[in-house]
Structure formats: C-alpha cells, structure tokens
Amino acid sequence: xxxxxxxxxxxxxxxxxxxxxxxxxxxxxxxxxxxxxxxxxxxxxxxxxxxxxxxxxxxxxxxxxxxxxxxxxxxxxxxxxxxxxxxxxxxxxxxxxxxxxxxxxxxxxxxxx
Amino acid sequence: xxxxxxxxxxxxxxxxxxxxxxxxxxxxxxxxxxxxxxxxxxxxxxxxxxxxxxxxxxxxxxxxxxxxxxxxxxxxxxxxxxxxxxxxxxxxxxxxxxxxxxxxxxxxxxxxxx
Numbered sequence: 093x094x095x096x097x098x099x100x101x102x103x104x105x106x107x108x109x110x111x112x113x114x115x116x117x118x119x120x121x122x123x124x125x126x127x128x129x130x131x132x133x134x135x136x137x138x139x140x141x142x143x144x145x146x147x148x149x150x151x152x153x154x155x156x157x158x159x160x161x162x163x164x165x166x167x168x169x170x171x172x173x174x175x176x177x178x179x180x181x182x183x184x185x186x187x188x189x190x191x192x193x194x195x196x197x198x199x200x201x202x203x204x205x
Numbered sequence: 206x207x208x209x210x211x212x213x214x215x216x217x218x219x220x221x222x223x224x225x226x227x228x229x230x231x232x233x234x235x236x237x238x239x240x241x242x243x244x245x246x247x248x249x250x251x252x253x254x255x256x257x258x259x260x261x262x263x264x265x266x267x268x269x270x271x272x273x274x275x276x277x278x279x280x281x282x283x284x285x286x287x288x289x290x291x292x293x294x295x296x297x298x299x300x301x302x303x304x305x306x307x308x309x310x311x312x313x314x315x316x317x318x319x
Contacts, residue, residue: 096248134209134294134309135249182248193239194307196248 095119098183098197105204111170113200115183123186124166125194126150126158128179135182141166142188173204207232209297211310219318222285226313228278228295236298236305240269240280243292243312252280252293282315290317 099114117124122143127135127150137150139158147158155177159167166185170177180201184194209230218224230238237256241249253262253269255278262269266283282289295310 101246132311134311136309137307184248193251193254194249196241196250198248199246201246 096183096185096195096197098181098200100200101198103200103202105170105173105202107174107204109170109173109204111173111202111204113168113170113181113183113202115166115168115197116164117166117183117185117195118164119185119187119195120163121185121195122163122188124160125184125186126156126166126168127182127184128152129182129199130179138168170202173202175204178202178204207297207299207306207308209295209308209310211293211295211313213313214311215314215316217316217318218285220285220287223281223283224285224315226280226282226293226295226315228280228297228310230276230278230295230297230308232276232297232299232308234299234301235273235276236300238269238271238278238298239296240267240278241294241296243294245291249294285317287317287319290315 096117125140126138129135141147141160157169182199183197186192186194212227239254240252243249255271268281271278292312294312298305
C-alpha cells in the first residue's frame with residue numbers, strides 16, 4: 093500500500109521560529125507537492141518538485157521554501173513563522189504523466205503563537 | 206480564472222439514505238476531474254478520476270458523473286453509512302501532460318446521523 097508520511101500530526105511554534113515540515117513517500121514518485129488547507133479556501137499549492145534538487149513555486153510561496161535532496165523526501169521550511177501561517181499542511185506525491193491521482197499524507201496541523 | 210464550486214457547503218442525512226453532491230467548474234483546458242474524501246484530521250483520499258470522455262464512474266457505493274458540456278460533476282452516495290461522514294472535495298485538472306494545474310473546490314461537509 094502506497095504511503096506518504098508526514099513527520100508530525102500537530103505542531104505548535106512561536107512567531108519568528110524556523111519550522112521544518114518533513115514528508116517522505118515510499119512509492120518512488122518523481123512529483124511531490126506541498127499544500128496548505130484553510131477553511132473556506134480549499135487547498136492551495138505552496139511549492140512542488142518534479143525531481144531531486146528541482147523546485148517550482150506554486151500559488152502562495154511567500155514565506156516558505158522547500159528542499160528536495162532525495163527523491164523520497166520533500167521538506168517545507170517556514171523561514172520565520174508568523175501567525176498567518178497557522179494552517180493544515182498537506183504533502184502529496186504522484187507519478188509523472190496525466191491520469192494519476194495524488195496520494196496525500198495525513199497532514200500537519202501547525203499553530204503559530 | 207479557473208474555478209471550482211461545490212454545493213452544498215454542508216449536508217446532514219440519515220444513515221441509509223442516498224445523497225448527491227455537486228461540482229461546477231470553469232477550467233480550461235480540461236484534463237480530468239477527481240473526487241476525494243477527507244476524513245477529519247486526515248489527508249484526502251481519491252475516490253474517482255474522470256477524463257473528458259467518461260460520463261459515469263463507480264467505486265462501490267460512490268458514483269461520479271461528468272457532463273463536460275455543462276461543466277458539471279456530481280457524486281452520488283448510495284445507502285449512506287456513518288463512515289461516509291467526511292468532507293468531499295472536487296478537484297479539476299487543467300493543462301497538458303507535464304504541465305497540469307489543479308484547482309480545488311472548498312468541499313462539501315457530509316454528516317451521517319444514525
């Protein structure tokens with residue numbers, strides 16, 4: 093059974109802290125994504141990666157960066173956490189090409205105080 | 206601007222009853238449409254995926270329809286169970302192979318009561 097694992101289910105961080113959200117997939121997928129999910133807004137794409145060392149900005153990249161040093165791992169970094177980054181963060185992966193669904197992780201609920 | 210609108214925002218039905226959730230989209234060029242189920246505190250899980258040429262697809266008690274002319278999709282749940290309580294998200298993919306962009310609806314929150 094394919095799996096996308098996010099290292100933390102819940103996180104509480106202070107304003108200004110540097111925050112790392114980790115995501116690991118065991119399906120050898122090239123494509124990985126980070127989304128945030130807020131009530132009434134749906135999922136919004138932060139960053140994605142089509143391969144190791146590659147990264148592309150999504151719709152809302154401000155305040156975030158990513159790292160993909162290995163194929164199976166895609167990390168989201170909040171350089172200096174702010175209260176408006178309190179959200180549910182979802183990692184996803186999929187094979188290349190069309191017609192494939194995304195496999196999502198269970199999410200990390202981040203609260204910035 | 207690509208948009209996906211879902212209705213209703215929330216729905217409460219009795220266990221055993223049927224229900225239908227709606228999804229209207231304005232996305233171009235259309236590639237495919239997916240329905241996801243998201244349990245509280247969990248990530249979304251794919252239920253169905255439909256391409257332009259498909260107008261019905263079933264997955265157990267879930268049946269999705271697609272009308273590409275009117276740009277509408279529906280998800281019909283038959284004989285609902287308590288475990289169907291979740292948010293259901295419609296996701297439309299636009300673009301071409303290697304350059305797809307997803308647009309997410311805000312979901313329908315379904316509650317099944319005994």
